[in-house]
Amino acid sequence: MTVGRAERRGAPTMDARSMGTSVRRIEGPDKVTGTAAYAGDTPAADALVLHPVQATVARGEITAIDTAAAQALPGVVAVLTHHDAPTLGDTGDPEHRVLQGTTIHHRGQFVAAVLAEHPEVAAEAARLVVVTVDEAPSTTAFDPDGESYVPSALGNGQPPDSTVGDPDAALAAAPVVMRAEYSTPMEHHNPMEPHATTATWFDDRVEVYEASQGADLARQTLATLFDTEVVVHAQHVGGGFGTKGFLHAGSVLTVLAARAVPGRPVRFALGRRQMFETVGYRPVTVQRMALGAEPDGRIDALVHDVIGATARYKEFVEPAGGSSRSMYAAPHRRTSHRAVPLDLDAPTYMRAPGEAPGSFGLECAMDELAVALDLDPIELRVRNEPSVHPENGLPFSSRGLVECLRSGAERFGWSTWERAPRRRLVDGWWHGVGVGAGTFPAFRMPGSTAEITFTGGRYVVAIGAADIGQGARTVLTQIAADALGVDVASIAVEIGSTEVPVGSIAGGSAGTASWGSTVVEAADRFRDKYGDAPDDGDHADAATPDNPWAEEYAMAAYCAQFAEVAVHADTGEIRVPRLLGVFGVGRILNPALARSQLQGGLVWGLSMALHEESVVDPRFGGVVNHDFAGYHVAANADVRDVEVAWIDEDDPYVNPMGAKGIGEIGIVGVAAAIANAAYHATGVRVRSLPITCDDFLTSGLL
Ligand code: MOS
Secondary structure (H helix, E strand, O other): OOOOHHHHOOOOOOOOOOOOOOOOOOOOHHHHHOOHHHHHHHHOOOEEEEEEEEEOOEEEEEEEOOHHHHOOOEEEEEEOOOOOOOOOOOOOOHHHHOOOOOOEEOOEEEEEEEEOOOOHHHHHHHHHEEEEEEOOOOOOOOOOOOEOOOOOOOOOOOOOOEEEEEHHHHHHOOEEEEEEEEOOOOOOOOOOOOOOEEEEEOOOEEEEEEEEOOOOHHHHHHHHHOOOOOEEEEEOOOOOOOOOOOHHHHHHHHHHHHHHHOOOOOOOOOHHHHHHHOOOEOEEEEEEEEEEEEOOEEEEEEEEEEEEEEEOOOOOOOOOOHHOOOOOOOEEEEEEEEEEEEEOOOOOOOOOHHHHHHHHHHHHHHHHEEEEEEEHHHHHHHHOOOOOOOOOOOOOHHHOOOHHHHHHHHHHHHHHHEEEEEEEEEOOOEEEEEEEEEEEEEEOOOOOOEEEEEEEEEEEOOOOOOOOOOHHHHHHHHHHHHOOOOHHHHHHEEOOOOOOOOOOOOOOOOOOHHHHHHHHHHHOOOOOOOHHOOOOOOOOEEEOHHHHHHHOEEOOEEEEEEEEEEOOOOOOEEEEEEEEEEEOEEEEOOOOHHOOOOHHHHHHHHHHHHHOOOOOEEOOEOOOOOOOOOHHHHHHHOOOOOEEEEEOOOOOOOOOOOOOOOOOOOOOOOHHHHHHHHHHHHHHOOEEEEOHHHHHOOOOOO
């Protein structure tokens, strides 16, 4: 039994026997032996291959499409254009209006598709389709001072502006003021598995294998568009990162094409280049920070004004100022967001949308304030730790930030470094250390159902969860085992399909919290009905229960990220010999899986800090470095020591398991820690990602 605070407050977390142990990933053997089928390689006899025709301008109207040459190519089965596409139902998402008209909203937009027996034929036929376009003027270059507007809401549904007190007056009166502008570039999701769809249209339904973070949401979308019964399978997904949360145009195009060839599977796996053209990205941000403080470090005013890119045809605004609403105490505060509309593919959710880029601005600004105050940056953060949520006044269900900072400092050897920058030159490399902190909300999505059936001596637990590599299948097995009071061997979890009860998406770091709470509720009902000696066929189900504490506590995960950086004194080359992330994320349900997921977040944070940047050429309106040669994602040679640790945290309010989400917080604060370490190493302050040799070479300081 979890004792102490949890019991005293009457909201104990549940007993753990399997939870907290590193149960092996259930589908591991299937994956390493190559028998786990993904959407793009699931067996489908006689599948036709789809190859799209894509817009070559950023904006315009199609005036003619000539498909004759493509149709005439042997092996071509069909060529689809807006002339013959059916009218689709309205999901409210402009990305879903595939082949519904003549308007081109962005370069790379799908304007036609070829179905053929072989991929080479399909590609050649797509090349033969002649699309005549009346090109219109477009804007694809981001200018923070150009046309912009205040959006109605941010990507996470929060309001764009939040002001407490009078931040401008407080800044004017503050003894110490730090103002600076930070920027983060456009970045693209690059899961190992690209988006892929295999779809077959039958008389009474369409059956779809989809690379998706949520089979049921995909089903709902397709059912609305095509007004038919839809079955979606997503047993194994090779990474999501947000891009697979919602269906994009390629999935719709594939189902639309399948409708043209009833009974025959149609397959479309995006090429890596198409991953840079049609499935979203993290949009560019410019963040204007202002911090006003007392000489002892207490912050009087905190301002985080964000200007970010969105698409003209579909709004998505990165909530980069969001975490500045809860990280630090300050009586006067403002966060604001403006959106710059561009003629590009629409941005979307990407691992820690808001927190990942926003923590770069906030946490670098905190470091600069610490320098201005001649105060240790950890101490500055501790002095501004809020006792309640600084904007809504709620107490925190648990908040491990200070403990993460302190235990991380200890583990990292923080106190062995002089605070002044540019003091350690070893073998021609300037070394320094930096810290960045972060948060990510802990919440529960409604709308899942879990079903438990006792059969053949095992409990079959069915819920439409998605395993996108994080280990949902395994962790839900552990949760079910503990909730039912049995061994994991007695549990068989069925997920990843609309043929099991509905599940919410693997998103918002809320998968385990949402599905797990639902499984626990179903298990409680099962035991209430049948006790611990059930008969074959005994059955119980439950919907996701509301969290009774959701309105009474502010709930979030916290982290402290530490980096050691080395910058070459002659070339400006930057390396990261050490990274450490310390996390306050409630109960860790499976240490091996958690470590792997958090470590992946840290590695991506390094990649964000040093490598990733999608470059738009405004003459053509598209991303020019659309492959792994031009867009570098951190690989083994870029990564040295990456250590993950967590504090003991018992949070009885988040859910019965006491677990906060860990999917996204791993990346939060890492880029700031690296930029702050680079300053400490060299005295050069880099405020724009990614950090490159040029930043040091042009500084005049090397
Ligand atoms: Mo995540 S970016 O909520 O899929």
